[in-house]
Structure formats: structure tokens, C-alpha cells
Amino acid sequence: MTQTIQVAVPGPFAEPLDYLAPTNEPLPQPGMRVQVPLGRRQLVGMVVETQAQTHIESHRLKSIITTLDSEPLIDADLLALIIWSAHYYHHPIGEALISALPARLRQGHAATPSAETLWQLSAHAQASDLDALRRRAPRQAMLLEHLMQSQTLTAAQLAGLGGDARAALQKLVAKGFATTQQQHHYGLMAGRASEPAFALNDAQHTSAAAIQPGHGHAILLIDGVTGSGKTEVYLDAITRAIQQGVQTLVIVPEIGLTPQLLSRFQRRLAAQIAVLHSGLSDSERLNAWLAARAGKADVLIGTRSAIFVPLARPGLIIVDEEHDASLKQQDGFRYSARDLAILRAHRLEVPIALGSATPSLETLANARSQRYQHHQLSERAGQAQAPLMRLLDMRGQPTHEGLSAPLIERVQSHLDADGQVLLFLNRRGFSPTLICHECGWLAECQRCDARMTYHRGKRRLHCHHCDREQPIPRDCPSCGSVDLRPLGLGTERIEQALQSRFADTPLVRIDRDSTRQRGSFERQMQAAQRGEAKLLLGTQMLAKGHHLPTVTLVGVIDADQGLFGADFRAPERLAQLIIQVAGRAGRAERPGEVAIQTHHPEHPLLQMLIHGGYPAFAQAALAEREAAGLPPARAMALIRAEATDAAAPRRFLQAAQALAPETPAVERLGPYPAPMERRAGRYRAQIMLQSDQRAALQTLLKQWLPRIHSLRESRRVRWSVDVDPTETL
Numbered sequence: 014m015t016q017t018i019q020v021a022v023p024g025p026f027a028e029p030l031d032y033l034a035p036t037n038e039p040l041p042q043p044g045m046r047v048q049v050p051l052g053r054r055q056l057v058g059m060v061v062e063t064q065a066q067t068h069i070e071s072h073r074l075k076s077i078i079t080t081l082d083s084e085p086l087i088d089a090d091l092l093a094l095i096i097w098s099a100h101y102y103h104h105p106i107g108e109a110l111i112s113a114l115p116a117r118l119r120q121g122h123a124a125t126p127s128a129e130t131l132w133q134l135s136a137h138a139q140a141s142d143l144d145a146l147r148r149r150a151p152r153q154a155m156l157l158e159h160l161m162q163s164q165t166l167t168a169a170q171l172a173g174l175g176g177d178a179r180a181a182l183q184k185l186v187a188k189g190f191a192t193t194q195q196q197h198h199y200g201l202m203a204g205r206a207s208e209p210a211f212a213l214n215d216a217q218h219t220s221a222a223a224i225q226p227g228h229g230h231a232i233l234l235i236d237g238v239t240g241s242g243k244t245e246v247y248l249d250a251i252t253r254a255i256q257q258g259v260q261t262l263v264i265v266p267e268i269g270l271t272p273q274l275l276s277r278f279q280r281r282l283a284a285q286i287a288v289l290h291s292g293l294s295d296s297e298r299l300n301a302w303l304a305a306r307a308g309k310a311d312v313l314i315g316t317r318s319a320i321f322v323p324l325a326r327p328g329l330i331i332v333d334e335e336h337d338a339s340l341k342q343q344d345g346f347r348y349s350a351r352d353l354a355i356l357r358a359h360r361l362e363v364p365i366a367l368g369s370a371t372p373s374l375e376t377l378a379n380a381r382s383q384r385y386q387h388h389q390l391s392e393r394a395g396q397a398q399a400p401l402m403r404l405l406d407m408r409g410q411p412t413h414e415g416l417s418a419p420l421i422e423r424v425q426s427h428l429d430a431d432g433q434v435l436l437f438l439n440r441r442g443f444s445p446t447l448i449c450h451e452c453g454w455l456a457e458c459q460r461c462d463a464r465m466t467y468h469r470g471k472r473r474l475h476c477h478h479c480d481r482e483q484p485i486p487r488d489c490p491s492c493g494s495v496d497l498r499p500l501g502l503g504t505e506r507i508e509q510a511l512q513s514r515f516a517d518t519p520l521v522r523i524d525r526d527s528t529r530q531r532g533s534f535e536r537q538m539q540a541a542q543r544g545e546a547k548l549l550l551g552t553q554m555l556a557k558g559h560h561l562p563t564v565t566l567v568g569v570i571d572a573d574q575g576l577f578g579a580d581f582r583a584p585e586r587l588a589q590l591i592i593q594v595a596g597r598a599g600r601a602e603r604p605g606e607v608a609i610q611t612h613h614p615e616h617p618l619l620q621m622l623i624h625g626g627y628p629a630f631a632q633a634a635l636a637e638r639e640a641a642g643l644p645p646a647r648a649m650a651l652i653r654a655e656a657t658d659a660a661a662p663r664r665f666l667q668a669a670q671a672l673a674p675e676t677p678a679v680e681r682l683g684p685y686p687a688p689m690e691r692r693a694g695r696y697r698a699q700i701m702l703q704s705d706q707r708a709a710l711q712t713l714l715k716q717w718l719p720r721i722h723s724l725r726e727s728r729r730v731r732w733s734v735d736v737d738p739t740e741t742l
């Protein structure tokens with residue numbers, strides 16, 4: 014038996030691989046990156062264990078080529094958490110560990126923040142040198158004079174001097190009159206605490222006081238209606254964390270990390286703030302990661318992947334909008350950042366606050382069983398009042414492009430009273446499809462079991478499932494008729510209808526299409542917030558999380574699309590969206606109104622929402638899940654397979670079923686075709702696993718997955734496991 018070093022290497026390996034220690038180098042430690050050979054390639058891996066025994070003879074093992082770090086990048090605790098997650102989500106360990114690192118570190122770059130060159134006056138420089146230079150090299154003289162006055166010059170100052178300043182400065186360095194130095198900077202944002210905190214109301218005070226940074230583990234659900242002041246509760250807790258010298262990690266959904274939120278944090282906190290999201294460059298991401306790890310950042314605000322960032326002095330974790338779907342990764346390493354945040358807080362023995370106006374049923378179930386403290390903020394902070402909600406019955410009503418007469422009347426009356434109106438439709442494009450009025454042909458995607466959306470602005474058909482685009486046909490491919498008509502409603506169509514009905518009213522449309530240009534989302538949101546635009550129209554981009562103080566009326570154009578979705582979570586998502594969008598109304602002094610258009614006004618879900626709000630809906634929905642044996646009542650996992658060959662996924666999953674260890678504790682369903690069987694040219698099928706016992710489900714997967722890997726059929730399909738799936742489609 015030989016002592017070896019276990020290295021997690023990217024690739025399809027469930028467990029780390031064994032290597033020999035590098036020759037002529039100190040032994041690498043767990044959490045350090047190493048360069049290792051794999052086949053003919055060299056890869057960056059991470060050391061997981063150095064004391065392991067192996068049964069492989071040492072002459073068959075390869076050596077680590079070199080160690081890339083002089084100290085562990087990831088401490089033992091975080092390393093253990095990521096390894097635990099790789100096992101729990103059944104993802105290859107090296108992929109999990111490496112994907113937890115910023116791209117620069119994955120590629121093997123040094124773990125150092127960005128550096129900037131700083132020029133300094135050399136001790137050798139004399140006034141007489143300046144005189145000499147003045148005659149022969151006036152440009153250099155000018156720079157030397159600059160240095161003599163200010164001692165240093167930064168790259169930014171140099172750029173301000175223009176021309177060939179840099180070249181001239183380099184000549185000064187060559188002559189010994191100036192020296193250069195690299196200065197590290199982490200790209201942190203300084204909070205100035207220029208604004209005082211509000212005096213918290215009673216409900217805010219109670220929940221804030223229950224969050225005690227650095228004083229042991231506790232899980233708190235901050236269940237507060239929109240505008241109830243949840244963010245103020247976070248800010249209060251973060252302020253105390255900063256005073257105690259501990260760091261706060263704030264996880265937000267993709268759409269939630271807005272410039273508004275950042276500037277609010279900066280105005281309220283005396284702290285160094287780092288941000289981490291997908292819109293940053295690789296070096297900016299590395300900087301933020303290193304700043305958190307080095308303890309330079311007091312607060313790290315980040316999307317999903319920030320849950321894997323090392324923290325030098327952790328004291329508090331906050332997950333805002335904990336119900337948001339973007340907290341679960343939907344491909345590759347399918348982790349839930351919320352669930353891992355809870356685990357991480359537990360391991361670190363720090364408190365965690367989960368905030369939402371519409372908590373997920375999972376979280377509510379945990380609050381009910383008293384695993385989480387449940388703090389309710391049921392009233393809006395300040396003077397704002399809860400909006401009045403009502404349903405507009407669309408049955409038999411004349412409509413103008415999807416807008417019913419009662420809705421148009423409400424819009425007009427709010428505009429007349431100088432209010433601002435927000436209309437919500439969660440479907441972009443002009444219409445969800447085109448139809449031939451002669452023969453009924455529909456514009457379908459050739460690669461998906463789905464229709465193509467008609468986009469009038471860019472004059473194309475676009476499949477929102479596979480991104481395929483094509484020009485709009487001039488005539489019907491089936492019968493040749495030129496009478497092709499848009500069928501159904503999208504935001505572009507509503508925009509057109511509003512423009513014709515409310516011709517002189519300034520309008521902004523906010524959806525993925527209207528905000529493609531960099532900065533256009535911020536520009537349009539500002540126009541919305543300042544009240545310049547009186548009519549706001551948009552998808553969930555507009556509905557989520559933004560403070561729109563002057564909106565007085567929210568119109569939900571079509572509540573019906575979510576009522577009959579294929580996914581068991583569709584009603585939950587619909588209820589969350591309606592409540593979130595309704596929460597935009599009347600956030601300030603003016604009371605708000607919410608009007609929901611539906612053809613199913615008697616639907617129990619809508620009735621419950623209108624009369625009892627989200628808590629009533631959630632209670633009923635939980636009872637329904639319980640009765641149906643669906644999460645959170647039972648644990649769930651999906652095995653998905655897809656292939657261009659229509660029969661291959663099913664064949665593979667059948668072969669897999671035949672190898673499944675029998676256990677009565679786990680129910681296995683399928684294989685069955687995915688609700689949208691063909692997507693992007695691939696056929697899809699799945700097996701659903703459910704159990705009352707999470708552990709039994711885990712044990713089964715652990716025994717079963719290696720057998721599935723060894724199947725010949727597994728090489729003919731793409732397949733994956735999704736533990737605790739948030740989408741079953």
C-alpha cells in the first residue's frame with residue numbers, strides 16, 4: 014500500500030483520482046490546485062486528501078506535475094461542503110469542485126487580484142536632472158515634474174495625460190528617475206453609510222433582533238409582503254455583522270442584483286462590498302472571489318454560485334427571494350443555492366435568513382415543522398397600504414387585442430388621476446404563433462414540439478425553446494394562402510394595442526427583447542421609476558423585485574396560462590408571480606389596485622389568492638402536495654435522457670430500470686416521454702423517483718448510478734440526474 018494524493022479532476026469521475034506527490038516540491042495540501050496528467054492531457058485539479066491509502070501499485074500511478082498554489086484556496090470546511098454537494102446531487106466531484114472556482118482559477122491562473130502599475134519618483138532623481146531633460150526631452154521633463162510634485166502616478170492619471178506619456182515614463186524608468194510597482198486592487202465598492210437607518214417597526218424589530226451574526230446557527234424565514242421592509246431587516250443585521258467584524262454573504266436571484274440594490278447597500282453600510290454575477294468579466298469575478306476569501310470584503314452580494322465563495326470571517330448568510338427559480342442550477346451541477354446556503358450556515362454555525370414575500374412551499378413546510386423560525390411581516394412599512402385585488406371576468410367580454418373593456422377603463426381612470434400603470438404579461442414577442450386563416454396551419458418549430466413565436470419587431474419567427482429563428486413565410490407552407498394571422502398575445506402586441514388606445518401616453522416595454530442592448534434595462538427602469546413613462550408593460554423582468562413607487566394600478570393580462578401548466582409547480586409559480594407583480598402597486602403613499610384578467614374567475618387558486626393572499630394559497634397548495642405525495646411531502650429525483658434517435662432515450666432508461674436495486678422505500682415511475690418530448694432536435698424521456706425518506710432515495714441512487722454508467726446504451730444518449738428538481742419538464 015502506498016500513500017497517495019487524491020485529486021479531484023474535471024471529467025466524468027464520481028470520486029477523486031490517485032496521484033503520487035510531485036517530486037522536488039513540498040507536499041500539496043487539500044484545497045490547493047495542482048497540475049496533473051490525465052491521458053495525454055494536463056489538467057488543473059484540486060487536492061482533496063493527502064493521507065489516503067490506495068491499492069493501486071505505485072508504479073502504475075502518475076505524479077502530480079506541479080502545485081499551483083502556495084496555500085489552500087478553499088478551507089477544509091468549504092471543501093467538505095462542495096464534496097458533500099457533489100455526492101448529494103450525484104455530480105462528478107472534480108466538475109463540482111472546479112466549477113465552484115472562478116474561470117481564471119479553473120484555467121490555472123495565479124490566485125492574485127488585478128494589479129495596476131504605479132509609478133513612483135525614484136530617490137535618485139534630482140532637480141538638476143529636470144533641467145537637463147527640459148532641453149533634450151520636454152515630454153519626459155513634464156512627467157518628471159509631475160512625479161516630483163505628486164510622488165506617484167497611476168495608470169488612470171497617465172491616461173489622462175494623453176499622447177505618448179507611457180513611453181516617456183518608461184524612458185524615465187530606464188534612466189533610473191522613476192520606479193514601477195504593482196498595486197493590487199480587488200475592485201471593491203466602498204459603502205459610505207451616508208443615509209441613516211429607519212427606526213424599525215415592531216415586526217421588523219422582532220425579526221431583526223432574532224438574527225444574531227456570529228452567535229450560532231439559526232434558520233429564519235423572513236416572510237414579509239412586498240414593501241414590508243425585509244431589506245431593512247437585512248441591513249440592520251448586516252450593520253451589526255460589520256460592527257462585529259464578521260462577513261455577510263447575500264445570495265440574490267439573477268434578476269435581483271440591480272444597481273438600485275447596490276446603491277442602497279452603499280448608502281446604508283460603512284463597508285467594503287464585493288459583487289459577483291454573470292455580467293462581470295473573468296478578472297472582476299476573480300477579484301470579488303479573492304476579496305471575500307481574504308476578508309477584504311465585508312459583504313459579498315452574489316447570484317447562485319456565490320454560495321461556493323470562501324469567506325475568511327463568515328458571520329451571516331442571507332438568501333433574498335428564496336423562492337426564486339434561478340437559485341437552482343438547471344444544467345450540469347444541479348445544485349440549489351438556497352439549500353446549500355442552509356447547509357453552509359449550519360456547518361459554519363452562523364445564522365441564515367431566507368427572505369420572500371412568497372416563500373417556496375418547501376420553506377413554508379420547514380417553518381411549519383419548526384425547523385425554521387417563522388417571522389411574518391404582514392404589513393407594509395411606512396405609509397404604504399396593501400393593494401386591493403380583484404378578478405376581471407373575461408368570459409363573453411369584448412376585447413381589444415386582449416384588453417377587456419373593464420381593464421381599459423381602469424387604466425384610463427388611473428392615468429386620468431395622474432397614476433402610473435403596470436401591465437404584466439409573461440410572454441414576449443408579438444404572438445405565441447402564426448396561424449393560416451385558410452387551412453389552420455400553425456408555425457411550428459422543426460426541432461421542438463412547440464410553436465414558434467412571431468416577433469414583429471425583428472420580423473422573424475423565433476423558437477423560445479431552442480433559439481431557432483427563421484424569416485416569416487410570405488404564404489402558408491401548407492395551402493399557399495397569404496392570410497397568415499398572429500394567434501395569441503405577446504408583449505409586442507399589447508404594446509401596439511396600448512399605443513393605439515392611449516396614443517399620447519408615454520410607454521416603456523421591458524422584456525428580454527427590449528433590453529438586449531447593454532444598459533438599456535437600467536435606462537428603461539429609470540424612466541419607469543422616475544414616473545416619466547406612465548404605462549409600463551413587461552414580463553417577469555419588470556415584475557420582480559423592483560421598487561416602482563408611483564405605480565397605482567397593476568394589470569395582469571392573462572392569469573390563465575399558468576393555471577393549467579404541465580409542471581406540478583405551475584400553480585405555485587403563478588401565485589408567486591401574481592403576488593410579486595401585485596406588490597409593485599402602491600408602494601409609496603398612494604394606495605394600489607390590482608386587476609387580474611381571467612376566463613376562470615371561479616378557479617380555487619385565484620379565489621384563494623384574492624381573498625386570503627399568498628398564505629391562504631400556500632396552505633391549500635401544501636395540503637394538495639401532501640395528498641398527491643409530491644414535494645415537499647416526499648423527496649424527488651429525476652433521471653433524464655435525450656438523443657436524436659427517438660427510441661434511444663426510452664431504450665436506455667428501460668435498461669436502467671432493469672438494473673435498479675429493489676427497495677420498497679422508493680417509488681420509480683417511467684420511463685415516460687418528457688412533457689415536451691422533442692426539444693432542439695432531441696427526443697427526451699425520464700424516470701421519476703419519489704420517496705418518503707430522502708436517505709433511502711440517496712442510497713438507491715448511489716448503488717444504481719454506477720450500474721447505469723456501465724450500460725452500453727448510456728453512451729448513445731445524454732443523461733443526467735436531478736435531485737430535488739424544481740422543474741419536471
Ligand code: ADP
Pocket residue numbers: 211212213214217237238239240241242243244245246394395
Ligand atoms: P421589501 O424588501 O420587503 O420589499 P423594503 O425594505 O424595500 O421592503 O422597504 C419598502 C419601503 O419601505 C422602502 O422604501 C423602505 O425605505 C421603506 N421602509 C422600510 N422600513 C421602514 C421603516 N421602518 N420606516 C419607514 N419606512 C420604511
Ligand code: ZN
Pocket residue numbers: 458459460461463476477478479480481693
Ligand atoms: Zn425549437
Ligand code: ZN
Pocket residue numbers: 449450451452453454489490491492493494
Ligand atoms: Zn394554409
